[in-house]
Amino acid sequence: MKKTGKCRLCSEVKKLSFEHVPPEAAYNSDPVFFQDSENLHDKSSHVYGKKKRSPRGAGGMYFCVSCNNNTGGWYANDYKEFAKIGMYVLKSTVYANKYMCAKYPIKPxxxxxxxxxxxxxxxxxxxxxxxxxxxxxxxxxxxxKFPKGIRVFAYMTSAINLRNALSFSNLDGYMRYFGEISYIPFGFHISINTPPINKPYCEISNFAHFTYNEKVEITLPLQYLIPKTYFPGMYK
Incomplete structure (x- = not known):
């Protein structure tokens, strides 16, 4: 299915195609139910308080066909391998203090x-x-050339909850720009031009220090967290 709209990556108006988030091969091929801002905050909406169903997995019509195909070909399979190892770690690791430390042979x-x-x-x-x-x-x-001002953090989770991709909030005395994605086996937190939330995240911004298609073994101590609300940075 395709429709015309503005691609969120290249910013051009083109035919859009369904973008799986995370990639379809990374445990995202089955129907999912989720809530977004309209479901949780817009009391005037007919879907307020309800859940949305995505029969193809989590995602939407976000990218044009070209950007969807290009990024999928460049990066998606390597993320799938990362998620595959993460799922094994999540299901098989005996951990203490909610931390799971494991080695990941990946292309950072x-x-x-x-x-x-x-x-x-x-x-x-x-x-x-x-x-x-x-x-x-x-x-x-x-x-x-990793963009200045952006920092990316990771944790492990068993949740399927896309949460807010970007939020603006006065938290801990700072006006913060931050976002979060939680989809088994990983959660990711991003901060933009502001101090990150003081949480036990593992920063992975240094993944950008490697070269394209370079495969290395990286040890990641990831804490297990379950999102509490739609708002980023809050956990059970």
Whole structure:
């Protein structure tokens, strides 16, 4: 199914196609029920208090056909491998203090580009993709010029909850710009030009220090967290 609209990555008006978030092969092919801002906050909406059903998995008509195909070919399979290891760790690791420390043989630059692609897909205002250098970072596979002011963090979760791709909030005395995606086996938190929330996240911004298609083994100590609300940064 295709419709015409503004692509959230290249910003051009083109035919759009369904973008799985996370990639379809990363445990996102079955129907899901979810709530977004309209369900939770817009009392005038006919879907307020209800859940939405996506029969193809989580995602939507976010990217044009070209951007969808390109980013899928460049990054999605490497994220799938990352998620596959994460699922094994989640199901088989005996952990203490809610931390799961494991080694991940992955392609870090490819993985973080897919994670940021997911945030861009879900962020409807266009604020995120307007950050200097981000569009070029995602649309040029070889680029490892990680945008200044953006930091990315990870944790483990068994939740399927896309949460807010971008929020603006006065928290801990700071006006923060931050967002979050939680979809088994990982959750990701992003902060933009503001201090990150003081949570036990594992920062993975340094994934951008590697080269495209470079595979290395990285040890990640990830805490297990379950989102409490739609609002990022709150957990059970």
């Amino acid at each position: 630059l490819n993985v973080i580009k897919q994670i940021l692609t997911m945030f861009v897909a879900l962020e409807s205002s266009g604020y995120l993709i307007q950050q200097s250098g981000l569009k070029e970072f995602l649309m040029e596979p070889e680029s490892n």
